[in-house]
Amino acid sequence: MLYREAGDFKTSYVADSQTFPIKFDRYGYYFILGFAFLVMPLIINDYWANSIVVPFLIYTIAALGLNILIGYCGQLSLGTGGFMAVGAYASYKLMTAFPDFNIVFVIITAGLITSMVGVLFGLPSLRIKGFYLAVATLAAQFFLIWLFTRTGWFYNYSPTGMISAPTRTVLGYPVTGPRASAVSMYLICLSFLVACAWLARNLTRGTMGRKWMAIRDMDIAAEIIGVNPLMAKLTAFAVSSFFVGIAGALLFTVYLGAAEAGEAFGIDKSFLVLFMVIIGGLGSIFGAFAGAFFLIVGPVLLKLLLVDSLGWPTDLAAHLEIMIVGALILVFLILEPHGIAALWRTIKQKLRLWPFPY
Amino acid sequence: MPDTLLFAMEATLNGLTAGVMYALVALGFVLIFKASGIFNFAQGVMALFAALTLVGFQSGQIPFSHLINAIFGTRLHHFGWNMPTLLAIPATVAVMILLAILVERFILKHLINQEPIILFMATIGLAYFLEGVGDIMWGAEVKALDVGLPKGMSDTVDELTFNWFGYGFFIDRLEIWAAGIAAILVASLTIFSQYTKQGRALRAVADDHQAALSVGISLRFIWVLTWSIAGIVALVAGIMWGSKSGVQFSLSLIALKALPVLILGGFTSIPGAIVGGLIIGVGEKLFDFFMQPIVGGATENWFAYMLALVFLLFRPQGLFGEKIIERV
Numbered sequence: 301m302l303y304r305e306a307g308d309f310k311t312s313y314v315a316d317s318q319t320f321p322i323k324f325d326r327y328g329y330y331f332i333l334g335f336a337f338l339v340m341p342l343i344i345n346d347y348w349a350n351s352i353v354v355p356f357l358i359y360t361i362a363a364l365g366l367n368i369l370i371g372y373c374g375q376l377s378l379g380t381g382g383f384m385a386v387g388a389y390a391s392y393k394l395m396t397a398f399p400d401f402n403i404v405f406v407i408i409t410a411g412l413i414t415s416m417v418g419v420l421f422g423l424p425s426l427r428i429k430g431f432y433l434a435v436a437t438l439a440a441q442f443f444l445i446w447l448f449t450r451t452g453w454f455y456n457y458s459p460t461g462m463i464s465a466p467t468r469t470v471l472g473y474p475v476t477g478p479r480a481s482a483v484s485m486y487l488i489c490l491s492f493l494v495a496c497a498w499l500a501r502n503l504t505r506g507t508m509g510r511k512w513m514a515i516r517d518m519d520i521a522a523e524i525i526g527v528n529p530l531m532a533k534l535t536a537f538a539v540s541s542f543f544v545g546i547a548g549a550l551l552f553t554v555y556l557g558a559a560e561a562g563e564a565f566g567i568d569k570s571f572l573v574l575f576m577v578i579i580g581g582l583g584s585i586f587g588a589f590a591g592a593f594f595l596i597v598g599p600v601l602l603k604l605l606l607v608d609s610l611g612w613p614t615d616l617a618a619h620l621e622i623m624i625v626g627a628l629i630l631v632f633l634i635l636e637p638h639g640i641a642a643l644w645r646t647i648k649q650k651l652r653l654w655p656f657p658y
Numbered sequence: 659m660p661d662t663l664l665f666a667m668e669a670t671l672n673g674l675t676a677g678v679m680y681a682l683v684a685l686g687f688v689l690i691f692k693a694s695g696i697f698n699f700a701q702g703v704m705a706l707f708a709a710l711t712l713v714g715f716q717s718g719q720i721p722f723s724h725l726i727n728a729i730f731g732t733r734l735h736h737f738g739w740n741m742p743t744l745l746a747i748p749a750t751v752a753v754m755i756l757l758a759i760l761v762e763r764f765i766l767k768h769l770i771n772q773e774p775i776i777l778f779m780a781t782i783g784l785a786y787f788l789e790g791v792g793d794i795m796w797g798a799e800v801k802a803l804d805v806g807l808p809k810g811m812s813d814t815v816d817e818l819t820f821n822w823f824g825y826g827f828f829i830d831r832l833e834i835w836a837a838g839i840a841a842i843l844v845a846s847l848t849i850f851s852q853y854t855k856q857g858r859a860l861r862a863v864a865d866d867h868q869a870a871l872s873v874g875i876s877l878r879f880i881w882v883l884t885w886s887i888a889g890i891v892a893l894v895a896g897i898m899w900g901s902k903s904g905v906q907f908s909l910s911l912i913a914l915k916a917l918p919v920l921i922l923g924g925f926t927s928i929p930g931a932i933v934g935g936l937i938i939g940v941g942e943k944l945f946d947f948f949m950q951p952i953v954g955g956a957t958e959n960w961f962a963y964m965l966a967l968v969f970l971l972f973r974p975q976g977l978f979g980e981k982i983i984e985r986v
Binding site: 376424427428430431432434435436438439442443445446567571574575578610612613615616619620621622623624625626627628629630633634637 | 697724725728764765768769772774775776778779780782783784785786787788789790791793794798911914917918920921925957959960963964966967970971974
């Protein structure tokens with residue numbers, strides 16, 4: 301009854317091209333945004349922030365980035381973990397080299413550095429495609445991790461080979477380091493996520509996004525109608541790596557606090573983000589949120605159920621979790637290859653006509 | 659003869675034998691890719707699963723004992739007997755064939771006509787699922803696998819090279835055996851695909867699905883067949899890698915190592931897989947040998963991928979792959 305376009309007429313192009321053309325969606329979006337910024341900081345505590353909310357926010361940024369590359373531009377990448385490591389190490393070097401530099405700019409600069417590295421490893425995508433490109437990005441993953449664990453300069457020659465984030469403040473509140481409170485961690489991640497999602501949404505529906513999609517659907521045909529594949533692919537790599545780099549920087553500075561490249565940014569992280577994109581839905585901004593939510597909250601719930609309430613051993617629960625994640629991916633690919641986002645789209649279609657289907 | 663040259667020669671030999679091991683994994687990939695156009699990421703996990711199953715049968719473990727104990731509070735672990743290797747291997751083969759049937763029945767059948775990338779991701783899902791199942795079924799601790807293959811330094815090679823150069827090369831006997839077994843495997847696969855009815859059907863499907871269907875070849879049967887063969891190849895690879903470094907999770911990561919091998923050799927060529935494996939094996943050993951003083955060790959982690967990356971820039975279809983023709 302509420303969810304419908306009838307009576308929701310547009311009289312200008314601006315109104316017609318807005319992000320949420322349906323009133324119900326628009327108010328829902330304002331409501332969620334208001335809830336996230338105003339109510340959540342009041343009720344959030346350390347447990348919720350550390351186990352669910354902050355990782356969800358950070359991984360959503362990474363999933364947004366990878367979704368741009370895979371879902372919108374069709375370039376398969378398995379190097380996400382490596383690019384996140386670039387973001388993390390870049391932010392570490394910037395934080396230690398310029399202690400007065402504001403953490404927000406540090407993270408953005410880390411994102412920019414990652415996007416340059418991403419473009420470098422994206423160059424082969426002009427020659428190679430599909431699985432071959434996936435292998436090429438694996439080269440990025442393993443080479444970058446090796447570089448960060450072997451080169452002393454990157455971790456300031458610390459004896460453990462770990463990098464740890466010093467305390468930095470935003471508006472007087474510490475957001476990194478041991479003194480950071482759950483609320484400030486939450487708010488900084490949320491702000492970055494909202495900015496990134498806004499950027500991603502508007503990039504993907506503009507000229508650039510259309511070029512990416514043309515390349516994804518058929519690159520030769522796109523080239524013939526005048527899309528420059530060099531620019532389209534490299535911008536996709538740049539924007540995607542920018543997001544992934546920000547996610548890596550946030551993961552290290554705000555969430556982990558201390559990290560070691562091989563452990564925190566291994567190949568399993570690449571797959572985790574890839575799964576988020578697949579389960580959430582390729583080529584959908586909402587999908588990145590849904591996928592990250594599913595894969596961050598799912599394991600926590602499973603652990604709560606099996607370990608805390610049934611008393612099963614943790615290793616068994618961990619194996620069961622891997623199995624369930626694998627099975628879910630299979631089920632999603634078979635039943636709904638376009639992920640949760642497509643499911644949501646179907647529900648919306650039905651809701652539009654409900655309760656009078658004709 | 660200068661020492662460096664001798665050491666380099668030893669590194670090359672070691673690289674050749676390591677390359678055979680990579681090639682063993684890559685073979686499974688090529689088989690499935692040729693027959694169904696699926697890039698089977700789960701091949702490495704299949705090798706792990708096969709090796710786990712083999713060890714489990716050998717030592718008489720009760721499958722899922724961990725899970726059963728957790729649910730019912732029992733304390734089951736072993737049946738209390740050991741299965742001889744000769745019996746355990748056919749039993750494992752049977753499990754792998756069953757796995758092939760299940761994969762076809764529950765996954766492939768539903769994904770016909772999907773894009774290759776969807777199929778690829780499905781096999782990643784399968785890899786995770788199998789990994790979890792393997793761990794729950796047989797437990798995740800590192801296990802020793804012993805099927806009676808000889809191990810340790812080969813004295814013959816040591817003596818021979820000592821007599822020739824005055825310096826004995828260190829070659830693992832297990833790897834010499836692996837080379838022999840790989841040769842037998844490739845030969846029997848070739849004979850199978852050239853001279854048997856099923857093998858010819860397999861090649862027909864690889865050439866053209868629709869044409870094969872129209873002359874009455876059952877695609878579903880062929881898929882089960884390919885996945886069974888790939889399962890058996892995985893078992894062989896699992897035995898070799900398992901005897902070498904124990905049956906553990908890292909076994910599934912050799913699948914990642916097989917990717918550059920495939921790129922070099924081409925996705926569709928069995929000789930390509932072997933040659934690619936040898937090139938990668940020798941390349942990474944030599945690179946590590948010469949570059950170690952300059953950049954430090956552990957270059958094996960990424961050298962193969964970088965080599966593949968550079969190689970791709972010049973020859974995107976691999977050494978023996980079919981030429982890629984693109985049309986709009």
